[in-house]
Amino acid sequence: MGTSRAYSARRGVPKGTGQDGIALLLALLFIALLSVIVVEYTYEAEVEAALATNDAADLEAYVAAKSAIASAMAFLAADLLEIEQFSGADFDSHLDLWARPAPLEPINGAVMRCTIDDEYGKLNLNALFRMDDTGNEVPNELLIEALRELFGRRADVLGLEENPADAVLDWLDADFEPREFGAEGDFYARLEIPYPCKNGPMDSVDELLLIRGITPGFFFGYFEGDIAPDQRDRPQEQIVPLPELVTVHGDPGGRINLNTAEPATLDALFAVWGLAAPELVDEIIEMRMNDMPFINEHDMVVFFDKPRKNDIPPQHVLTVQSRAFRVYGDGITQNARVRIEAYLWRNPGRGAALSSIEAQESFRILDWRVIR
Incomplete structure (x- = not known):
């Protein structure tokens, strides 16, 4: 009787309990490691997909920015065409096609916009010194x-x-x-x-x-x-900002476009130039506000007093024409934005003294940088 109870008690204890527990722990550890690997793989896949999406968005924004530069060239070329076919007045001012604010325009899956600024309206730092024929x-x-x-x-x-x-x-x-x-x-x-x-x-x-x-x-x-x-x-x-006042791509002789120069630039110039009274700056700005730019050199010269013996004449200090422009081309997508800053030289067209190489060019890129 006692033996039977003892046997029954032994049968109630499962065999191999210790080995089964270890196997269960190993199985759980394997599942945990597998979960980590799956999560890591999923994360890397998501990162790579995001990078691929960002690369595609960046490329699309870059193409849009380049298209904006091309659009700016078209504006500058159309401005010369308007001069040759219609107005005949060869001057650059805030009334020109290139100077008007450009709206955002859709292009593929992005939008683009160009902004053009006249470099001849700034003080040219590279014109502060020049070399004469003897190298001095x-x-x-x-x-x-x-x-x-x-x-x-x-x-x-x-x-x-x-x-x-x-x-x-x-x-x-x-x-x-x-x-x-x-x-x-x-x-x-x-x-x-x-x-x-x-x-x-x-x-x-x-x-x-x-x-x-x-x-x-x-x-x-x-x-x-x-x-x-x-x-x-x-x-x-x-x-x-200083880049709105000075440049390295302005008129080689140092002349400044009277129609486009910032008031601060004209204030500084007129303070040291004996022929121009400082109060003339306000008059020039008022003329701009009334859409009355200087349309030619004669128009500009008669605005100032007649030069005295030691005065530098206006045509040696100022101009009404421009050849170099700074262009911002902006390309924007939902996930990326690219700006191209380009400095362009524009062939002035008829009546200008040009080298044989310059005469064959409509535009020349003086500087180009991509900003992301």
Whole structure:
């Protein structure tokens, strides 16, 4: 009887319980590892799909941006065609086709827009010095004084103590002697990350950011240091970014388009040019607002007083025509945005003295960069 109960008790205990538990744990571990692998694979697949989608969106935005540049060229070409066939007045101003705001236009799965700005309406930094026939460097004294005036006023508005004009002149001129507030190669060689002084023409207006005293605030137009008391209430948005005032693709002789120059540029020029009274700037801006641009050189010359013996005549300082333009081509999709910044030289067409190569070109790309 006791033996039977003991046997029954032994039969109630399952055999192999320890091995089965280990097998279950191994099975759960395998399932967990498999789940991790599946999740990781799914994640990588989703990432690759997203990257492929982004690449496709970026390409579509890039194509749209290039199309916007082509559209800008069409506007600039149509402007010349309008001159030749209809108006006959060879001038560039805010009334031209290229100067009108362009709307967003659909193209494939994106939208595009072009924005055109006149580089001849800016002070050309590469015209501050030129080489004469004997190889000697000749400064453009009027343009240099205009630069000092422009940068000095800007430094005052931004609360900066130093006018960086001397440093810009040292960056451009061929000698190695620093001006009073300038800098030559020895200054840049002592920087934490040294680099040489250019001592020659600039390739891009962004190069200014390498020059002593040209801070990001000075370049882009925002306050960095102490603000002069009389400037503290001035709205920051009134400070024009430096690339709207100066260029490296302007008129080789340093002339500035009177129809398109910013008021700050004209203020600085007229303050140092003996033939032009500073109050004429307001009159010129009012004429623009009333759609009354200067339509030819004669129209421009008679606006100013008759030059005295030592005065520089208007046609040597100003112009009403433009050949170089900055174009922004924007391409936008739902997931990407691309901007192309291009500087274009436009063949001025009839009546212009051109080399044989220039005569065969409608446009020439002076600079091209893609911004993502």
